[in-house]
Amino acid sequence: MDREAPAPQAYTALDRAAERLLGDNFPKHFGTGWFSGLAGVLLSFGSFMAVLVFRYPHWLTISETAPRYPVETMRLLLALALMAGFLLSATSLVLRPSKRLGITGLAFCLAAIVAGGSTVAVGEGQAAFRIGLDWFILNLVLLALVFVPLERLFPLKADQGIFRAGWTTDGIYFLVSHVAVELLTFFTLLPATLIAQALHARFSGLNTDAWPLALEVLAVMMVADLAQYAVHRGFHRTAWAWPFHAIHHSSRAMDWLAGSRLHVVDIIATRTFTLAPLLIIGFSQQALYIWLVIIAVQATLNHVNIRFDVPVLNQLIVLPRFHHWHHAVTPIDKNFAVHFPWIDRLFGTYHMPKGEWPEETGIDGDPVPPEFGRQLVWPFRRRRFDQD
Numbered sequence: 443m444d445r446e447a448p449a450p451q452a453y454t455a456l457d458r459a460a461e462r463l464l465g466d467n468f469p470k471h472f473g474t475g476w477f478s479g480l481a482g483v484l485l486s487f488g489s490f491m492a493v494l495v496f497r498y499p500h501w502l503t504i505s506e507t508a509p510r511y512p513v514e515t516m517r518l519l520l521a522l523a524l525m526a527g528f529l530l531s532a533t534s535l536v537l538r539p540s541k542r543l544g545i546t547g548l549a550f551c552l553a554a555i556v557a558g559g560s561t562v563a564v565g566e567g568q569a570a571f572r573i574g575l576d577w578f579i580l581n582l583v584l585l586a587l588v589f590v591p592l593e594r595l596f597p598l599k600a601d602q603g604i605f606r607a608g609w610t611t612d613g614i615y616f617l618v619s620h621v622a623v624e625l626l627t628f629f630t631l632l633p634a635t636l637i638a639q640a641l642h643a644r645f646s647g648l649n650t651d652a653w654p655l656a657l658e659v660l661a662v663m664m665v666a667d668l669a670q671y672a673v674h675r676g677f678h679r680t681a682w683a684w685p686f687h688a689i690h691h692s693s694r695a696m697d698w699l700a701g702s703r704l705h706v707v708d709i710i711a712t713r714t715f716t717l718a719p720l721l722i723i724g725f726s727q728q729a730l731y732i733w734l735v736i737i738a739v740q741a742t743l744n745h746v747n748i749r750f751d752v753p754v755l756n757q758l759i760v761l762p763r764f765h766h767w768h769h770a771v772t773p774i775d776k777n778f779a780v781h782f783p784w785i786d787r788l789f790g791t792y793h794m795p796k797g798e799w800p801e802e803t804g805i806d807g808d809p810v811p812p813e814f815g816r817q818l819v820w821p822f823r824r825r826r827f828d829q830d
């Protein structure tokens with residue numbers, strides 16, 4: 443008997459509002475002013491935010507990144523982004539019958555120039571707290587410029603647009619997890635350090651000073667993934683914990699933005715228990731920083747809507763197809779690893795049907811509400827085996 447096709451995932455009110463602001467019904471292929479319009483909005487929005495970061499660095503940069511910026515290079519990049527944003531928006535304005543994208547892009551360009559442009563003076567002052575607007579813009583612009591074109595050129599699901607159902611929800615997760623990075627790091631480092639200190643009395647750690655850096659990074663990845671595997675599987679198999687992680691699985695669409703959908707409890711628990719063993723073992727800061735970059739890139743790549751898979755290599759390192767199976771509606775509870783697929787082989791949760799991708803991703807029955815605000819409170823009220 444044929445299975446009934448699931449109803450398409452609902453668009454949220456915010457999805458529809460964004461659609462009214464930016465969307466239209468004109469063709470979207472190359473040459474219609476659609477891509478130039480999108481890139482124009484992205485770059486001019488990023489430029490405007492960057493000018494704000496220059497003006498108020500004490501509020502809008504995280505203390506990890508702020509002292510490291512080469513200011514003159516950043517000014518040059520800002521000038522180039524602003525110029526490109528202007529030209530692309532103007533191109534869209536000429537090519538596209540609907541002027542929404544072009545006008546939005548030019549409006550952000552104008553706002554960026556009025557706020558000071560690339561010659562804006564760097565502000566000084568003290569702030570009570572800091573938000574990572576710099577971190578958000580850098581990641582948004584870089585990831586969008588790399589992955590949006592790749593998802594258009596080599597799509598896994600060609601009919602899934604950039605603005606699919608729930609994209610604004612994932613956009614809010616992306617925004618919040620980046621601007622609140624300092625707060626999230628604090629709430630992760632504090633418990634992880636306490637755990638590490640408590641255990642140091644019994645275990646004095648390793649001396650990795652003499653290790654080649656590449657070997658140390660590989661060891662960090664292995665320890666981190668083993669710990670992550672345990673926490674991740676725990677989230678899937680524990681009735682009270684599952685709803686917090688169910689948020690991550692609730693998007694039917696897989697793309698570069700979908701991986702951002704993580705409940706704050708999920709983020710803090712997973713990062714704390716992944717970081718603690720790394721601190722106990724005592725890896726160097728340098729190796730940990732390199733691993734942080736690797737995990738950020740891999741966490742994005744694992745979710746992309748790109749038909750990217752390399753036989754043999756996909757046995758050694760997690761590629762998108764492996765993690766897409768983790769998000770499959772059926773079978774569930776497979777492929778928990780983030781870096782190394784052989785960890786799932788080791789523990790009997792490996793699932794990779796040859797050359798196949800899952801037909802459907804998400805959770806059967808869509809139990810999770812689609813909006814960010816409701817997702818924040820939902821897990822506190824739900825259990826895995828609740829009906830409805």
Ligand SMILES: [Zn+2]
Pocket residue numbers: 674678687690691768
């Ligand atoms: Zn999961």
Ligand SMILES: [Zn+2]
Pocket residue numbers: 690701745765769
């Ligand atoms: Zn995922």
